[in-house]
Amino acid sequence: MKTSALQLTDLPTEILVLILSHLPAPDLLACNTLNHSIYTVILNCVFLQYSIELYKACALDNKNCTLSYSEKLAMLQQREEAWSNCKPSFHRVVPLNFTPGSVYDFSSSVYLLGDHTRLRLHHLHLPHHAGQAPQWYLFPSDDNRHIVDFGLNLHEHDLIALVTAELRVSSSSTSSMLSIDLSLRQFSTGQYHPSAKVPSIHVMVSELRWGSPSINLEIVGKYLALVTTFWRNANSKCTLTVYEWQTGKVVMDINGNPESYSGVVFISEDIILLPNTETRALELWKIPGPNEHPPSAPLRQLALPRLMPQNILRFISCRGEPNPTGFIRSQHYSDRPFHYDPLDSIVLLHLRVHGLHLSSLFTIFVHRRSLLNLLPPHAPFVDIDVEKPVPWAEWAPPITFCIDLGGSIPSRWITTTCGQRFVVLPSPGDDSDESNAAEDDLRRKPRAIVVFDFNPHNIRKAERELEADPDAKKIVNRERRVMDAQEIFAEDIVSYLPYVVAATADKYRLDGVLMDEDRVLGLQTDFEGHIKYVEVFHFG
Numbered sequence: 001m002k003t004s005a006l007q008l009t010d011l012p013t014e015i016l017v018l019i020l021s022h023l024p025a026p027d028l029l030a031c032n033t034l035n036h037s038i039y040t041v042i043l044n045c046v047f048l049q050y051s052i053e054l055y056k057a058c059a060l061d062n063k064n065c066t067l068s069y070s071e072k073l074a075m076l077q078q079r080e081e082a083w084s085n086c087k088p089s090f091h092r093v094v095p096l097n098f099t100p101g102s103v104y105d106f107s108s109s110v111y112l113l114g115d116h117t118r119l120r121l122h123h124l125h126l127p128h129h130a131g132q133a134p135q136w137y138l139f140p141s142d143d144n145r146h147i148v149d150f151g152l153n154l155h156e157h158d159l160i161a162l163v164t165a166e167l168r169v170s171s172s173s174t175s176s177m178l179s180i181d182l183s184l185r186q187f188s189t190g191q192y193h194p195s196a197k198v199p200s201i202h203v204m205v206s207e208l209r210w211g212s213p214s215i216n217l218e219i220v221g222k223y224l225a226l227v228t229t230f231w232r233n234a235n236s237k238c239t240l241t242v243y244e245w246q247t248g249k250v251v252m253d254i255n256g257n258p259e260s261y262s263g264v265v266f267i268s269e270d271i272i273l274l275p276n277t278e279t280r281a282l283e284l285w286k287i288p289g290p291n292e293h294p295p296s297a298p299l300r301q302l303a304l305p306r307l308m309p310q311n312i313l314r315f316i317s318c319r320g321e322p323n324p325t326g327f328i329r330s331q332h333y334s335d336r337p338f339h340y341d342p343l344d345s346i347v348l349l350h351l352r353v354h355g356l357h358l359s360s361l362f363t364i365f366v367h368r369r370s371l372l373n374l375l376p377p378h379a380p381f382v383d384i385d386v387e388k389p390v391p392w393a394e395w396a397p398p399i400t401f402c403i404d405l406g407g408s409i410p411s412r413w414i415t416t417t418c419g420q421r422f423v424v425l426p427s428p429g430d431d432s433d434e435s436n437a438a439e440d441d442l443r444r445k446p447r448a449i450v451v452f453d454f455n456p457h458n459i460r461k462a463e464r465e466l467e468a469d470p471d472a473k474k475i476v477n478r479e480r481r482v483m484d485a486q487e488i489f490a491e492d493i494v495s496y497l498p499y500v501v502a503a504t505a506d507k508y509r510l511d512g513v514l515m516d517e518d519r520v521l522g523l524q525t526d527f528e529g530h531i532k533y534v535e536v537f538h539f540g
Contacts, residue, residue: 009037017045025055046070053077056457058344058420065337072337079518079540083421084458085473086451086502088520088537090130097136098122100531103147106415106514107321108154108334111521111534112139118146126519126536134536140190143183151217151224152187155334156325157195160187161224161245163215167208176208182226184245188333198248203241204228210236220266221326222246223287227264227274240264240274242287252287252294263318265347267368269326271299271375275316275349280304281389282349284375299375301389302396304351305362306490311355319414320347320368321516340419340517343369346454348417353488360488361405365422365454365497370399393491401454401497402483413523415514420455423515426503446507449520449537453500462500476500508535 008016020028020042029052032039042048050073054061057080065072082089101114103121111124121139145164153159162183169176182201184193192199203226206213216227224245230236238256243249254261260278267273267284274283283298307313324342325331331339349364374395396402405424416423425447453459462474476498483493510522518540524533 009035013041016041017048020045020048021051025051028052029055046073049073050076053080054338056080056461057338058341058455058457059338060341061338062331062334062336064331065335067337075337075540080458082539083451083453084461084502086449086504088504088539090127090538092127092134092536092538094124094134094136094534094536096531096533103149104415105150105152106516106521107152109336109516109518110152110154111514112150112152113531114147119144121147121150124534126521127538128518128540130538134534139187143185145181145183146212148180148212149215149217151219153219153323154187155322155331155339156221157193157219158187158333159193159219159245160185161217161219163203163217163226165212168205178206178208178210178212180204180206180213180228182224182243195246196248197246201243201248204239206230206236207233214262216263218264218266218323219245220323221269223251223266223270223326225264225266225272227261229259229262231259233258238262240272242272252285254285259315262315265318265320266324267320267347267371268343269324271372273318273320273347273371274298275318277313277316279389280307280313284371302374303389303392305392305493307353308355308487308490311353311488314352314354316352317350317414318347319417320345321415321418324368336517343372344455345419346417346422347371348414348422350414355487358487362488363403363405364396365401365417365452366396366399367420367454393494397494398496400495401452401481401499402493402495404483404486404488413512413514415516418515418517420453420458421515422452422454423513423520424450424452425510425513426450444509444511444524446509448503448505448507449510449513449522450501450503451515451520453502454497456498459498459500473505474500474502504537510535 028048032042046069050069053073053076057076099116101116101118103114105112109126112121114121122136123139124134124136127134143164145166148163148165150163151161162185164181164183166179167176168179180203182203184196184199186193210230210233214229214231218225222244224243226241229238236258238261240254240261241250242252244251257278260276261274263275265273270287272285274285276283281304282302284300285298286295288294322340322342346365346367351362353360353362459476462476465472466474478498481495508522511525512523514521518538520537522535523531526532
């Protein structure tokens, strides 16, 4: 008796879905084109559709969220569509009820801002629904020391690390001293973090005349990386110290020359990017594991563009959001349905260049994953020959987007990127109507909020939309971009990283913008630069 061979599509739908659910998302997308039967199965399965949409958004599912897959899918599609069209779902204005200071951060749906006393932090829990009212809260810390800066790891550890300073007057010394310390707190309670065996860590003692140090602090998994710089003391070292924050142990300590290091970004859970202002290079370092010796040199040095002789690179600020998670990869304290994949996110680098007659802000965007790909396939535990940095023209053009913001963007706000997006206010136009503007508003003109997106899936989606409707309010750029060196650089800056850019239909009187996964925060300041209002534009 002749029997016909069993076809894949002859299997029960439940078995077919189970088989397809084990495929990586790119293969699942390819299966869409096999035949109509497979296409129909994928189209009608919420879980498979959710997997595909996560892949296209470069996002990861949060297993701690109890929402159904259909609810998660709807939320993801709505959020990505809102970002794609730069159309917020709702808008709220939140005045400040305190006098703000200068320290701040914006991460994990929480905006924190220090006040003028330098003793307190206020945090704004931001709404996810139009019916929720944003409200300011006082961070419940009993620490009465001055807060120099702080770092957050909310989703992974419910952790805030305060860098504090306390004045010490010594009878044996003619100069007053500052004691710089780390205070590891549980954000939800304000108490010392229960996982920190040494919740208060002494960092250093400095002379008061040096001023407060410039601090950059990032926390990923079990590691806390702290960069300390004193700009007033030309003889002081710039230091990077990496702690295991749960034990208080120092696992890596790098002493840079004066005014060399000012920021750090985790590229993965144990690879850090350390921009060096003095050598004008990006250094990639590996944090040593339990059985490894601390490194004496970076794994790679990536040269920045060469400057004209009369110009000076004053500082480099850097940011990558969201941060990677530790090796366990848990978002235990998050109830959100999904988060952007940190490895697919972009790193932003602001380079402030000073010349004889100019001050320019040069900005570089590069994906975390692209930087990791520049390392050897199996990064060695021992140092490799890195005496000569890789020239800019050899590593940067295919993987970077570079733009000269002309000094017009306030570098005090670095939290302008999240995932693969970057938010910015364009230069004010000359066609705005000022007839009904309040006196304080006459110094600012209404501007649209502009969002750059470097996600390759969103770029292809925008190209399809523009093919169907050439008047769509988006711009896609895949062309070779050459930034004129002008009087700044000794070489033309070439970059190829594609992007799509869109802008809000409405214009707003703002002085700065910040962003996280779900929203843009617009900031309005007074004449002294103090924040007066926070405007919440929700996209998620």
